[in-house]
Amino acid sequence: MRGRRAGPLGGRRSPPAGRGGLLLALALLALTGCQPYVRVSTPTREAYQPLEGFAVRMNFMPRKPNADEGKKIYDARCAVCHGPDGRGDGSMAEQLTAPEKNPYTDFLSLFRIHPKSEPLPSRPARFNNLDQMRLNAPFALFETIARGRPHTAMPGFQHPAYGAVDGGEPRLSDQQIWDVLFWEWSRTTSRERLAQGRRIYNQMCASCHGVQGDGNGPEAARIREQVWTWARGVGPGIFTDRDWMAYRKPTELYQKIAEGVQRRGVELMPAYASRLSPDQIWTVVEYLWTFVYTPPQDLR
Ligand code: HEC
Numbered sequence: 054m055r056g057r058r059a060g061p062l063g064g065r066r067s068p069p070a071g072r073g074g075l076l077l078a079l080a081l082l083a084l085t086g087c088q089p090y091v092r093v094s095t096p097t098r099e100a101y102q103p104l105e106g107f108a109v110r111m112n113f114m115p116r117k118p119n120a121d122e123g124k125k126i127y128d129a130r131c132a133v134c135h136g137p138d139g140r141g142d143g144s145m146a147e148q149l150t151a152p153e154k155n156p157y158t159d160f161l162s163l164f165r166i167h168p169k170s171e172p173l174p175s176r177p178a179r180f181n182n183l184d185q186m187r188l189n190a191p192f193a194l195f196e197t198i199a200r201g202r203p204h205t206a207m208p209g210f211q212h213p214a215y216g217a218v219d220g221g222e223p224r225l226s227d228q229q230i231w232d233v234l235f236w237e238w239s240r241t242t243s244r245e246r247l248a249q250g251r252r253i254y255n256q257m258c259a260s261c262h263g264v265q266g267d268g269n270g271p272e273a274a275r276i277r278e279q280v281w282t283w284a285r286g287v288g289p290g291i292f293t294d295r296d297w298m299a300y301r302k303p304t305e306l307y308q309k310i311a312e313g314v315q316r317r318g319v320e321l322m323p324a325y326a327s328r329l330s331p332d333q334i335w336t337v338v339e340y341l342w343t344f345v346y347t348p349p350q351d352l353r
Pocket residue numbers: 126127130131132133134135145149175176177178185186189194195197198202205206207208210233234
């Protein structure tokens with residue numbers, strides 16, 4: 054990720070350099086092959102510290118996120134851009150531009166030349182865009198919401214970093230971020246799909262993974278001897294382990310289900326690619342996330 058560039062011209066609040074000094078600095082810039090100094094908003098001090106909890110941490114998601122709670126935050130803080138249903142069509146969406154994203158005009162503005170140019174548009178993410186959402190781990194969304202995304206209109210709601218836009222007060226707590234992101238997550242499925250996923254899961258998976266997703270199915274005793282994490286109630290295949298699931302991408306879960314799990318010639322889990330259609334596998338993946346968060350009213 055591009056950091057903030059404190060160019061040789063100094064911060065933007067320093068007194069204006071003389072013409073000669075400016076030209077010299079520009080020549081130096083050209084010589085060193087640096088990109089021109091890009092003005093970015095001044096991040097708060099915390100932005101430079103590694104944020105607490107951004108390394109893998111136990112109890113990262115202490116309470117089960119609740120998508121209904123998240124929807125309240127979403128309606129108040131996010132819908133203006135992302136749209137009431139997360140389709141990227143909020144009332145502000147059309148006007149959003151990428152702040153200070155154009156190095157060309159920023160460079161010319163050093164000479165007080167302001168060419169007429171269209172600011173680059175910045176389109177809000179659509180949370181019903183499956184191609185995009187299935188590649189995201191919840192953790193990645195968490196980071197985007199907490200820090201914001203630099204050089205786009207997406208603000209940071211906890212500690213805006215790298216010059217991202219500030220999402221304003223009140224700051225969202227960790228738990229609020231989990232709640233709101235799982236409301237967005239819920240836009241990738243529907244009540245019918247969850248019901249289908251549940252049927253398949255209870256039929257084909259619960260014998261090992263448990264009806265509750267806690268790895269306590271009838272086969273669990275046997276598996277505990279083969280997989281040490283199951284004996285501890287954590288790790289792959291225990292879907293109530295939120296610390297584990299926070300870092301899982303839907304595509305990863307899909308692949309495990311399709312290919313099964315073999316280790317040192319022992320089949321820990323059968324492959325389902327020949328028994329389930331791709332869409333059926335996706336409905337199971339969507340259902341697996343309901344062990345991690347409480348789905349909203351409209352999906353129950
Ligand atoms: C001012 C408009 C605006 C507001 C308000 C806003 N967003 Fe965004 N958001 C954006 C834009 C624009 C993007 C796309 C950034 C990009 O181009 O990568 C984005 C991207 C995201 C992403 C990344 C999606 C992905 O697939 O990587 C998440 C998650 C997100 N927003 C969540 C939220 C949440 C939660 C809120 C409210 C707490 C919120 N946003 C409020 C404009 C906004």
